[in-house]
Amino acid sequence: MHKTKIRPAAYRPLQSQARATAPTRWPPRPLLLLFLFTAAVAAGATAATEKASGPPPSPTPWPERFHAVMFTNLTNYSVASTGPPLRITDLYYDWPRRRNLNLVRHQLSADPLYDVEWNNGTSFYFDSSTCRVERFPVGVLPPWWLSGGGAEYMGRGVTGGIECHVWGKAGFIVYYEEAGTGRPVRWNFIDVTGIEQFVMSFEPGVALEDDEQWQAPAHCFPDDDDEEEEQGEGNDHVASSSETAVWDGLEAASRILRKLAGAAATS
Template identity: 75%
Template sequence: MAFTRHLLLLLAAAATITATAATDDTAPSPPPSPTPWPDLFHAVLFTNLTNYSMASTGPPLRLTDLYYDWPRRRNLNLVRHQLSPDPLYDVEWNNGTTFYFDSSSCRVERFDVGVLPPTWLSGGAAAEYMGRCVTGGIDCHVWGKAGFIVYYEEVATGRPVRWDFIDVTGIQQFVMSYEVGVVLEDSQWQAPAHCFPDEENEQDTKEEEVADGLEAARLLKKLADAAIAF
């Protein structure tokens, strides 16, 4: 009798363990969280706007060297249009000031937000997980953010792969290379003298227009509104 009671207790315990395991197996796992950007990195981005006539007044094909420097609260996009010998600099500072310049012209814009923090994708209005897909042969997690950007991150490494703007511009940017810890020398961040005209030439300089093609940078600025303030 004691043996039977003991056996029943063991069977009941085993049934409880099995039921618990089954419950755990069927419980949905939480969606993955986006990987924060490293504090320092250099990425080469390819942008193709040939299919989007509304997206740009500048040449549609371009390569951009993106230098992200969160410790110094600065971000630089060095934009090279197809066959253009004169690169376009977009230097962003955390006080909201951005300098757009090339070898002969300059424009200064001021925004209400600064540089995107490393947690911009998960901070503030958090990104919505959209699932997994393969793009360019790379298995990616995909998130949507703020109703106008879709962000692709490599499943195996957490590296950014591409991001698409789902507004009227239709801009798509593809990450061609990605180096963590790379720092651009300070001299490359300095706006040239023609960004700081004297009073005599100030009016003429204001009327100069830098060749555009910085729509993606401006759209990323909008994301800072939804990111955590640092």
């Protein structure tokens, strides 16, 4: 009878014992740290993506009254380039009284130009000797002209070193608002005019109380005979042809803003 020999455990090959009892090893420490760092970066990127996918910010409504000093560049506007294309403007916005005043000082000019706008659609453009009267179908821009609807958020951007939210509206304006404060910083007209306006200072609540500054002068209201002659010519302007380029640059911006007022009224 054949007998099978059973070897004691002590006689099993050492290699098999080693393979059966070898402990599980973690990855080397540098690889472990790299893994943890990668996981943290991925988690942060996921959180940032989720935050960015939220609703875009809304434009800040204008204060009902404010004073802003603005630098205007019309060098891209072919008509205005024949006149003074650079100007500083004191803008007084007074929504409770439904009026708006742009006091314009052209480069090296001692005679300021007034643009007084009323909510009935009438605008007076005058200096010490000339005047033009324009009538529009809409009134002054309301404070919610941008925030009330129709503005497309274009993301964040930097202009003049200021971090801004950027919106576009109606296909012809790009508006920059300081991200941290909501103050207006800049707006560009992206139609054929190419007008750029930069807000140099902004004072909410400041009003121009001097009514004389808002009053159009007597030469904006010609005598009856002159007025009839004007109406016969089919226009509502009083200005010399040599000054047309200067007026057109200002009126172009006013016309665009009036369009925005109309868009805000219907949005």
